[in-house]
Amino acid sequence: MVKAYINGTGCISAQNTIDESWFFETVAPPSVDYYNAIEPSYKEYIAPNLLRRMGRAIKMGVTTASIAIKNAGVTNVDAIITGTGLGCFEDSERFLLALLNNDEQFLTPTSFIQSTHNTVGSQIALIMKCHNYNFTYVHRGFSFESCLQDAMMLFNEGKESILIGGIEEHTPNYVNLYRRAKKFQEQNTAVPYWKSETSGTQMGEGAAFFVLNKHQTEKSVACVEGIQTLYKPKTTEDILDKLTAFLKMYSLTLADIDVTLMGFSLDVNFDKKLQELLPTIEKESCPAYFKHLSGEYHTASAFALWLATQLIEKQNLPKAISISQKAPTAIKHVLIINQYLGINYSFMLVAKV
Amino acid sequence: MDALIEKLKGQIIEQLNLAEVKPEEINPDSPLFGDGLGLDSIDALELIVLLEKHYGIKIEDPKDGKTIFQSLRTMAEYIKANGKS
Numbered sequence: 001m002v003k004a005y006i007n008g009t010g011c012i013s014a015q016n017t018i019d020e021s022w023f024f025e026t027v028a029p030p031s032v033d034y035y036n037a038i039e040p041s042y043k044e045y046i047a048p049n050l051l052r053r054m055g056r057a058i059k060m061g062v063t064t065a066s067i068a069i070k071n072a073g074v075t076n077v078d079a080i081i082t083g084t085g086l087g088c089f090e091d092s093e094r095f096l097l098a099l100l101n102n103d104e105q106f107l108t109p110t111s112f113i114q115s116t117h118n119t120v121g122s123q124i125a126l127i128m129k130c131h132n133y134n135f136t137y138v139h140r141g142f143s144f145e146s147c148l149q150d151a152m153m154l155f156n157e158g159k160e161s162i163l164i165g166g167i168e169e170h171t172p173n174y175v176n177l178y179r180r181a182k183k184f185q186e187q188n189t190a191v192p193y194w195k196s197e198t199s200g201t202q203m204g205e206g207a208a209f210f211v212l213n214k215h216q217t218e219k220s221v222a223c224v225e226g227i228q229t230l231y232k233p234k235t236t237e238d239i240l241d242k243l244t245a246f247l248k249m250y251s252l253t254l255a256d257i258d259v260t261l262m263g264f265s266l267d268v269n270f271d272k273k274l275q276e277l278l279p280t281i282e283k284e285s286c287p288a289y290f291k292h293l294s295g296e297y298h299t300a301s302a303f304a305l306w307l308a309t310q311l312i313e314k315q316n317l318p319k320a321i322s323i324s325q326k327a328p329t330a331i332k333h334v335l336i337i338n339q340y341l342g343i344n345y346s347f348m349l350v351a352k353v
Numbered sequence: 354m355d356a357l358i359e360k361l362k363g364q365i366i367e368q369l370n371l372a373e374v375k376p377e378e379i380n381p382d383s384p385l386f387g388d389g390l391g392l393d394s395i396d397a398l399e400l401i402v403l404l405e406k407h408y409g410i411k412i413e414d415p416k417d418g419k420t421i422f423q424s425l426r427t428m429a430e431y432i433k434a435n436g437k438s
Contacts, residue, residue, distance in 0.1 A: 049391060052371060053370065106402050
């Protein structure tokens with residue numbers, strides 16, 4: 001079965017992950033009930049004439065893509081695949097507000113051009129002068145997973161090197177609407193993410209990009225062995241059955257998984273099945289969680305994949321993400337079990353090379 | 354005319370998101386496109402909308418844009434001759 005070797009990564013998140021040496025030295029708490037990404041000075045990464053037209057999602061995407069490409073030591077790729085649930089939300093809002101405020105007149109082109117979901121992928125392609133396959137998935141909680149599935153299928157078709165990434169931004173308007181809809185935790189809760197008994201999450205944003213290669217090279221830091229998505233599983237047993245079958249495809253069982261990164265969102269309405277799954281995971285593997293670092297968003301699984309790569313590279317499971325007292329002796333396999341709104345579940349199997 | 358040029362500087366900086374450019378750095382006689390401010394075709398569309406929105410001027414023939422948007426001064430002169438406000 002084809003593997004996707006991770007040769008370069010770049011990440012902007014609510015943690016200081018733009019500093020590539022970051023590994024839990026500091027863990028930033030949410031500002032209020034949501035997380036803002038820690039953004040760099042973009043002038044260091046993007047030409048000023050391009051920068052002035054870009055919204056934050058584009059800036060975050062282009063910057064993390066450029067870091068991943070630099071780390072992989074490549075100048076071009078065979079495909080660029082991006083995933084986003086909301087796309088370039090800031091520019092979409094700007095365009096629609098101008099439409100309303102100016103009585104549908106005096107519409108300017110910039111925010112409209114920049115508002116489409118595929119702007120990030122196209123800007124990266126323009127900067128790289130990459131005329132190859134370019135695709136953007138807007139599949140809500142499966143947006144990033146779809147990128148990875150597509151990349152692995154393209155490897156089967158003969159592509160060698162592929163850039164994939166997940167991007168999400170929030171805006172003050174979006175945050176306000178979310179708050180009014182009571183989708184947030186109303187106060188900072190002392191209850192751990194995996195034990196939440198209340199409704200509401202802590203929203204996040206960010207971008208994570210990966211240069212994947214069909215073959216292992218000296219730059220390879222880890223590899224994705226497999227991915228599977230699950231839409232609206234009915235019961236926890238359904239998830240466990242699918243998970244067991246998924247691992248069996250790679251001749252593995254849960255006991256072979258050193259760390260399991262679980263996508264608890266702090267909202268009990270959506271975490272219930274993962275909470276029920278936790279004792280089984282805890283028995284066989286070292287469970288960990290990550291959305292207290294990234295916040296919840298459509299493509300938080302891209303952050304999880306970035307984190308899994310870090311754990312494998314550093315061979316360390318920090319206490320800041322560990323759920324149990326268990327510590328792995330070595331980290332050979334990391335399993336990501338993510339969920340978004342209790343609808344989109346996914347498994348990603350990441351291995352040491 | 355000078356007051357109008359100063360006003361235009363601020364409006365252009367805001368409309369085109371030229372956050373790095375200060376009003377005093379814009380020479381009213383330098384070309385807006387190419388060498389001067391380095392604007393491009395998308396900016397030209399933004400400037401056409403700016404004229405219509407703030408000065409009630411509708412440029413019917415896009416070819417006229419080449420003369421009107423030569424520099425800040427030519428733009429101000431055109432507004433003075435054709436503007437409603």
